[in-house]
Amino acid sequence: MAYFPMFVDLEKKNCLIVGGGEVAYRKLKVLREFGAIVTVAAPEICDAICSEFGADKSVILMKTEHSDHDTYECTDKKIFRYTDRNAGIPTTRYTDKYTDGKTDNASNGGMNKDTGMDTDRDIYFLVVAATDSSEMNHRISVYYRSRGIMVNAVDQSEDCSFIFPSYVKEGDLTAAFSSGGKSPLLTQMLRDAARSSVTPFMSELNDCLGSIRACVKKRIQGAANRKKLYREIYDRSVSEKRVPAEEEMTEIISRYEV
Secondary structure, three states, rough: OOOOOOOOOOOOOEEEEOOOOOOHHHHHHHHOOOOEEEEEOOOOOOOOHHHHOOOOOEEEEEEEOOOHHHOOOOOOOOOOOOOOOOOOOOOOOOOEEEEOOOOOOOOOOOOOOOOOHHHHHHOOEEEEEEEOOHHHHHHHHHHHHOOOOEEEEEOOHHHOOOOEEEEEEEOOEEEEEEOOOOOOHHHHHHHHHHHOOOOOOHHEEEEEHHHHHHHHHHHHHHHHHHHHHHHHHHHHHHOOOOOOOOHHHHHHHHHHHO
């Protein structure tokens, strides 16, 4: 199955990663690179996460109570054992960087009695199930997907409503590849090949083109003319291996005005 290539704004969106190992670490790095606020919930959280993100105010490290996945319940009233209150999800920001899950800031779960909103939906934009138990990952997926929240269950495509693509990023310029979950190696190879095109220079050019977009839209009539203008700037930049100076951009824009 081919996945629709939808780019999503994660800036300051609350996300949950269940699991604290190497896989969770990799997913955390990706989510933070795109500006998400991330809660990591697991019985044990690896040193890499703690050392790299322990001081990050946009990452909440939450240690759950039990290491045995069989002790986790997944019903309408309880999903994790780090709290004994209904759904057991955080609805407020934690003041402590590393909590045992019994803080008074923990969620009341289910419906928020102050707002009447579903607290799952109110808090998490997406959830990543990254435990070392495929059964637990499946339960997490069922629980959150039933509440309308997007879930990625690592290496379990049948439990995913979205997948993490292989991508290359420079500034705001991002290229991403997906094989529909069939061949991670192939997407990694395509990503590596794209690195020669998605460069710091192209990121700088992207910022430049973005900075004149409103001006061009206002001053240049017709989509075809605007496209020609942008193409001239692109060709000139690539040919000269530099982004045109402000006065050069002004001169180019003026030539396309009617």
